[in-house]
Amino acid sequence: MDPRFIRNFSIIAHIDHGKSTLADRLLEYTGALSQREMMEQVLDSMDLERERGITIKAHAVRLNYKADDGNMYELNLIDTPGHVDFTYEVSRSLQACEGALLVVDASQGVEAQTLANTYLALSHDLELIPVINKIDLPSAEPERIREQIEQLIGLDASEAVLTSAKNGVGIREVLEAVVKRVPAPKGDPAAPLRALIFDSWFDPYRGVIILARVVDGTLRVGQKIRLHANGRQLEIENLGYQSPKPIPCNELTAGEAGFIFANIKTISDAQIGDTIVEESFPDVDPLPGFQEIKPMVFAGLYPIESHEHGLLRDALEKLRLNDSAFSFEPENSMALGFGFRCGFLGLLHLEIVQERLEREFQIDLITTAPGVRYRVTTTSDELIEIDNPQKFPDPSSIKHIEEPIIDATVITREEYIGEILKLLEEKRGNQKKFEYIGGGRVLLLYEVPLNEIVLDFYDRLKSASRGYASLDYTLSGYRISPLVKLDVLVAGEPVDALSMIVHRDFAYERGKALIERLRKLIPRQMFEVALQAAIGNKIISRETISAIRKNVLAKCYGGDITRKRKLLEKQKEGKKRMKRVGRVEIPQEAFLAVLKVGTDTSE
Amino acid sequence: MPGVYISYPFCSQKCTYCNFASGVFTRNQQERYDVALVREIEAHVWQWQPETLYLGGGTPSLMEFGPLESTLSPIPSGALVEATMECAPGTVTAERATFWRSLGINRMSLGVQSFVPEELRRTGRRHTAQIVESDIQVLTGAGIRNINIDLIAGLPGQTLASWRESLSWVERLSPPHVSIYIFELDEDSNLGREATLGGIRYGAGLLPSDDAVAEMYELAVVELAGLGIHRYEISNFAKPGYQSRHNLKYWTGEPYAGFGLDAHSFNGGTRRGNVDDLNLYLDRMEAEQSPAGEASTVDAEEERFFVGLRLARGIQPTEGEWRRFRDPIEQSIRDGLLEREGGWLRLTPRGFLVSNEVFQNFIEVRAGLV
Numbered sequence: 001m002d003p004r005f006i007r008n009f010s011i012i013a014h015i016d017h018g019k020s021t022l023a024d025r026l027l028e029y030t031g032a033l034s035q036r037e038m039m040e041q042v043l044d045s046m047d048l049e050r051e052r053g054i055t056i057k058a059h060a061v062r063l064n065y066k067a068d069d070g071n072m073y074e075l076n077l078i079d080t081p082g083h084v085d086f087t088y089e090v091s092r093s094l095q096a097c098e099g100a101l102l103v104v105d106a107s108q109g110v111e112a113q114t115l116a117n118t119y120l121a122l123s124h125d126l127e128l129i130p131v132i133n134k135i136d137l138p139s140a141e142p143e144r145i146r147e148q149i150e151q152l153i154g155l156d157a158s159e160a161v162l163t164s165a166k167n168g169v170g171i172r173e174v175l176e177a178v179v180k181r182v183p184a185p186k187g188d189p190a191a192p193l194r195a196l197i198f199d200s201w202f203d204p205y206r207g208v209i210i211l212a213r214v215v216d217g218t219l220r221v222g223q224k225i226r227l228h229a230n231g232r233q234l235e236i237e238n239l240g241y242q243s244p245k246p247i248p249c250n251e252l253t254a255g256e257a258g259f260i261f262a263n264i265k266t267i268s269d270a271q272i273g274d275t276i277v278e279e280s281f282p283d284v285d286p287l288p289g290f291q292e293i294k295p296m297v298f299a300g301l302y303p304i305e306s307h308e309h310g311l312l313r314d315a316l317e318k319l320r321l322n323d324s325a326f327s328f329e330p331e332n333s334m335a336l337g338f339g340f341r342c343g344f345l346g347l348l349h350l351e352i353v354q355e356r357l358e359r360e361f362q363i364d365l366i367t368t369a370p371g372v373r374y375r376v377t378t379t380s381d382e383l384i385e386i387d388n389p390q391k392f393p394d395p396s397s398i399k400h401i402e403e404p405i406i407d408a409t410v411i412t413r414e415e416y417i418g419e420i421l422k423l424l425e426e427k428r429g430n431q432k433k434f435e436y437i438g439g440g441r442v443l444l445l446y447e448v449p450l451n452e453i454v455l456d457f458y459d460r461l462k463s464a465s466r467g468y469a470s471l472d473y474t475l476s477g478y479r480i481s482p483l484v485k486l487d488v489l490v491a492g493e494p495v496d497a498l499s500m501i502v503h504r505d506f507a508y509e510r511g512k513a514l515i516e517r518l519r520k521l522i523p524r525q526m527f528e529v530a531l532q533a534a535i536g537n538k539i540i541s542r543e544t545i546s547a548i549r550k551n552v553l554a555k556c557y558g559g560d561i562t563r564k565r566k567l568l569e570k571q572k573e574g575k576k577r578m579k580r581v582g583r584v585e586i587p588q589e590a591f592l593a594v595l596k597v598g599t600d601t602s603e
Numbered sequence: 604m605p606g607v608y609i610s611y612p613f614c615s616q617k618c619t620y621c622n623f624a625s626g627v628f629t630r631n632q633q634e635r636y637d638v639a640l641v642r643e644i645e646a647h648v649w650q651w652q653p654e655t656l657y658l659g660g661g662t663p664s665l666m667e668f669g670p671l672e673s674t675l676s677p678i679p680s681g682a683l684v685e686a687t688m689e690c691a692p693g694t695v696t697a698e699r700a701t702f703w704r705s706l707g708i709n710r711m712s713l714g715v716q717s718f719v720p721e722e723l724r725r726t727g728r729r730h731t732a733q734i735v736e737s738d739i740q741v742l743t744g745a746g747i748r749n750i751n752i753d754l755i756a757g758l759p760g761q762t763l764a765s766w767r768e769s770l771s772w773v774e775r776l777s778p779p780h781v782s783i784y785i786f787e788l789d790e791d792s793n794l795g796r797e798a799t800l801g802g803i804r805y806g807a808g809l810l811p812s813d814d815a816v817a818e819m820y821e822l823a824v825v826e827l828a829g830l831g832i833h834r835y836e837i838s839n840f841a842k843p844g845y846q847s848r849h850n851l852k853y854w855t856g857e858p859y860a861g862f863g864l865d866a867h868s869f870n871g872g873t874r875r876g877n878v879d880d881l882n883l884y885l886d887r888m889e890a891e892q893s894p895a896g897e898a899s900t901v902d903a904e905e906e907r908f909f910v911g912l913r914l915a916r917g918i919q920p921t922e923g924e925w926r927r928f929r930d931p932i933e934q935s936i937r938d939g940l941l942e943r944e945g946g947w948l949r950l951t952p953r954g955f956l957v958s959n960e961v962f963q964n965f966i967e968v969r970a971g972l973v
Contacts, residue, residue: 524813526938526960549817551959554784554838558608558659559853559867561910562874562899565966568909572963 001074003189003255007182008213010078010093012118013103014111014470018133022103022165022174023061023077027244029171030063030075059199060096060211060257062241067179075178076241076257078198078213080117085346087474088293091120092198092273095289096213096257099127099182101174102155106132106140106162109148109439112411112470118153128153129177130160136167144439152437185215185255192281193217193225195252200270202322208264212276213257215287220251224279225262228286229271233279234262268324293325295343296404296475297350297454298387300331300368300497301357302339304577304588308363309338315361316340319353326353331388335495335581336366336591341388344370347454366579366588368497370454375402375478389499392485395536402478404450407432410461412469414440419464427452428503447476451501486511488518489532489539493582497591512541514593521590524548529584604654606852607678609640610863611663612881614691618727619805620716620755622791624865624879625661632881636864637670639888643862645677652682653860655849658708664690668702675706685848687712687751692730695738700745710749710847711742712782718772719765722758725806726794732772739776749845750778756823757786757816759794759806766819770826777830779845782838783823785816817956824952837913837955854914856906873898904928908965912941913958917949931964 013019063075080093094100100121104110121128130149132142142162149157161177163170187194199211212219219225223236240248241258252258264270272293275286303312316328327343344350350370357363373387377399386392408429412420414436424431424446433445453473461469484507488498498518502510511533518531524545533541551571553564578585612625613633628636656678658666666674687710688703703711717723718732739750754769773781788795788810797807811819824834832840836854839847852859861868865879875898878884887894904924911918925932932948935941940954940961954961 526940526957546814548957548960549814550785550820550956552785552837552956553959554787558610558657558861558865559859559869560865560876561853561869561901561906562867562876565909568959568963568966569968571959572966573968575963576968 001253001256003185003187003253005071006074006076006185006255007099007178008076008078008097008185008255008257009099009101009178009182010080010097010121011101011103012080012114012121012128013101013133014105014108014114017103017105017108017111017114018165019103022101022131022133022163022171023079025165025168025171026063026075026077026175027061029168029175030065059244060213060242060259061244062247062257063175063243065175065179068176069179073179074256075175076213078257085344085349087116087120088291089199089272090117091124091289092196094121094124094126095273095287096196096198097124097126097182098185099129099178101131101178102128102149102153103131103133104145104149106134106142106145107137109145109441110152110411110437112409112443112472114470115152115411115443116409116472116474118155127182128155129174129181130155130157131163131170131174132160133163133165135162136164136169148438152443187214187216187254189216189218189254191216191254192284193219193223193276193278194284194287195219195276196287197227197270197272197274197276198257199272200267200324202267206261208262208267208270210260210262210264210270210276211257212252212260214252214254216254216284217278218251218253219258219260219276225276226279226282227270228275228277229290230269230274232264232269234264237261237263267321271324293345295325295327295345295373296450297344297346297370297372299342299344299350299370300333300336300339300388301328301342301354302333302336302366302368302497304364304366304579306337311361312340312357312363312365315357315363316342318361319356323353325349331390333368333390333497335497335586336368336579339366343373343387347458364577366497366591368591369500369593371501372404372449372451372454374404374483374501377401386501389485389501390496392499392501395484400480401483403481403483405447405476405479406450406453406473407476408444408446408448408453408471408473410444410446410469410471411437412442412444412465414442416465416468417442417444420444420461420469423457423460423464424448427455427457428506448473449479449481449503450475484535486514487534488514489530489534490518490522490586491529491582491584492532494534495581495586498593507535508540511535515541515543517593518590519543519545521593522584522586525584527583604682605651605857606655606657606849606859607653608657608659608849608859608861608866608868609644609663609674610659610661610861610866610877611640611666612636612661612864613665614660614662615665616727616729617793618716619794620726620758620786620792622787622789622795623661624881628881632885635885635889636881637667637673639885640863641670641673641677642888643894644674647677647860647862649679651858652679654682654684655852656683656686656707657849658686658688660689662691662694662714663688664694664699671702672706680707683707685710685749687847687849689714690738692728692735692738695741697741697745700742700747704745704747709747710751711747712751712753712780713738713778715752716755717758717761717765718769719761722760722765725759725809735772736776739778749780751780751782751847752776752778753782753784754823755784755786756819757811759809759811761811761815761819763815763818763822766822767826770823773827773832774830779832779842780847781823781827781832781840783820783827783840784838785820786810820956824955833915834955835915837950837958851914854910856903856911868895869901873900875899902967905966909962912948912950912962915949917947919946920948928965931961934964935961 011019059079061077065073078093080090132145146157161173194215195212197212203209226233238261240246273290325345328340331341376384378397379399429446429448435443437443482504483501484504486500486502487494515531515533528547529545531543532539578587617626686708688708689712790796794805797804827840834840835846858869858871864884867876875895877894884894942951
């Protein structure tokens with residue numbers, strides 16, 4: 001295809017602002033999919049994605065569009081994941097494009113996430129086309145949103161396209177804007193091959209499938225290629241594109257996007273952001289921006305039934321086939337037995353993995369409170385990375401500890417500012433920016449330790465703002481902090497899975513809150529149970545769970561012994577779902593109590 | 604010798620704490636039930652003569668004379684030594700009492716629940732302590748002296764002081780039998796459901812703490828013993844010779860036949876319960892189908908432990924049982940919840956209140972649960 005008639009674009013939008021619906025309409029309008037064939041939102045193909053209304057995996061769909069100028073265009077719609085955890089994947093998808101639609105809800109306006117992805121797009125020199133969607137809503141204020149886009153992003157919104165994707169309004173205008181305003185790809189079909197891997201996944205029948213954008217040169221079936229980052233040599237078995245059904249083809253030329261099968265067995269061999277080069281011309285410059293994806297958030301996953309440990313390992317291995325951002329290694333807890341320390345891109349990623357394990361593999365899990373990876377410099381100037389409180393070194397051997405810091409952008413309404421500032425202060429945040437952005441909205445930029453975000457920040461932010469706050473963050477670096485390890489003792493025994501790393505100044509308060517919460521979560525036992533929070537050998541807080549006083553069934557209605565038995569069985573079964581530490585039965589929720597500490601101790 | 608249980612699920616109001624299949628139904632349903640119940644009893648082939656009879660509810664004391672007589676007449680009465688009727692205070696009249704006595708009913712169980720007006724009001728009960736007193740006089744006058752009073756510990760608003768007030772009424776009325784039920788918080792009663800959901804209707808916000816209820820129960824054990832009314836089962840207390848023969852059958856694994864809605868039967872090997880939906884019961888009976896649900900085979904050894912151990916005297920485990928349950932027995936003895944004396948095994952005073960914790964260790968959870 002002549003690059004002059006190719007347009008590669010993606011859609012940037014906040015959750016619920018109508019990205020998937022707009023994508024569906026574009027497909028429908030260009031005939032890529034008939035109405036009858038269309039599922040509600042075809043781009044989100046995983047069940048989980050559809051349920052959560054978010055897109056986890058990027059996809060690329062080719063649309064053939066006959067424009068008003070009479071020419072036939074090949075439009076590649078490159079979908080991006082829509083969550084802060086997947087920023088790197090988003091940036092790679094954007095790099096595969098020359099333009100993007102910036103979809104903004106006509107009544108909600110610009111959100112933090114939209115803003116972050118917009119900046120990401122601008123940094124890749126993408127042509128942005130503002131699209132103001134949902135103009136059919138009674139509360140729609142397209143003029144106000146137009147102003148907001150200009151003011152906040154500095155983008156000329158005078159030619160913003162007004163749409164109602166739901167009602168199919170403005171779809172042709174969007175397609176025309178893509179053709180007219182998104183630049184054609186600049187690559188040289190005759191130059192040595194350079195193609196960007198912007199997504200990859202594992203298919204149980206085909207092995208790893210790569211989605212790639214050809215920047216220069218041509219990909220051909222049978223071609224010998226090399227992956228730049230790891231030097232692997234491969235031969236292309238199949239090429240094709242999605243429309244949205246997979247359609248095989250013999251070559252993909254500069255400017256085009258499509259999928260590749262090359263008999264790759266593991267997903268970690270096809271890293272997102274890597275450059276595909278030709279075996280015979282391996283010395284070309286790789287495309288910029290490649291990074292190894294590193295997990296940022298860590299948690300222990302344990303089977304409730306200890307005999308399911310093997311099952312869990314198999315399940316993790318299967319998940320890992322399809323998700324190179326996710327890592328795991330065996331971990332051993334005195335309280336929880338054998339499990340795995342798992343690394344995730346962020347909290348959503350953690351939740352997704354957890355849900356898939358429970359749903360697809362039917363494994364009941366205990367997840368310990370998520371934490372981050374600390375850098376500890378020892379007195380002998382050795383640098384160790386700690387992603388698990390259990391491995392926290394002896395305090396006397398620590399010179400200093402650094403913790404990961406993020407830049408968090410929050411956009412909210414003025415009326416919630418008081419609460420949100422209080423929350424950010426509590427979370428050890430430093431204000432970097434406070435800006436009124438019109439329409440009664442405020443943009444906050446804060447430097448916050450990541451550890452504070454992985455605790456209960458999302459939930460707290462949501463309740464402080466009644467849902468009217470959006471958050472985005474990027475890792476900005478590491479900072480030395482006075483951190484200590486807080487331990488919890490139940491009936492005198494330390495429960496390793498409840499340990500956490502906290503800022504020294506907050507240790508007393510957190511310890512007290514944690515113990516109070518545990519007192520409410522751990523049911524009364526047959527004997528009195530002491531709960532203690534400790535730093536080193538020093539007990540900083542103590543609570544007592546008094547012994548159970550009554551658990552008795554009285555009535556025997558008409559000799560219904562069966563009912564009694566069922567009640568006893570139910571009670572007994574309930575206990576089986578708890579973890580026994582010493583002689584104390586601890587319910588699953590208790591292991592997540594660490595998360596909620598600091599929320600509302602009066603609860 | 605076996606017993607007979609008859610269920611009469613009709614009430615003039617649904618009490619807030621009630622988690623049975625009883626309640627307020629239409630006149631038409633009641634008339635159909637009267638017919639269905641007699642049909643079920645008449646269809647029964649008696650292989651034995653019942654020794655005890657128990658008319659439970661619901662409010663069987665509201666049964667009209669005709670249906671009551673038709674219900675009881677097909678039951679072989681030659682061996683009957685105890686025939687109990689459950690009775691809502693305020694439903695007793697001299698005429699009814701005389702009629703009941705004439706049908707052979709010789710024991711009344713009064714659903715008093717509390718003697719404190721505020722507590723009664725919240726449950727939906729309409730009687731007063733004075734009504735209970737006069738009911739007992741009328742019953743005694745008609746020759747029914749074997750009377751039980753039901754009390755509930757754990758009602759909304761109840762305190763140790765108000766509980767003492769109820770117990771002082773027991774002292775004044777001096778019945779030969781008292782049942783102390785601890786309110787069971789479950790989804791099957793209006794009050795329990797409300798409390799589970801964190802609501803405040805029915806006084807759900809005023810439920811006393813577990814510790815307070817435990818103290819009420821312990822207080823009752825001591826106070827009643829002082830009146831010569833001794834605990835013989837977790838919830839049952841009696842003067843010597845006045846233990847409920849019928850209820851004892853439940854705890855000792857003797858057979859009984861149940862008739863009517865949600866009535867249960869035990870033939871010595873299997874248990875079977877009738878359906879607990881009134882319309883379903885009526886439809887089945889009218890279609891000449893069995894009202895019984897699926898039968899379940901019992902593990903007699905397990906049952907001796909989680910049912911038999913409810914008795915204050917305890918059980919005499921067989922050699923096989925000592926062996927099979929050695930670990931849980933020893934654990935509970937170490938925890939001070941069971942005690943062994945000669946061949947007997949029984950709950951300790953502390954064990955009564957946490958008996959579920961003990962019993963759980965003697966049962967295997969069956970598949971398909973939860």
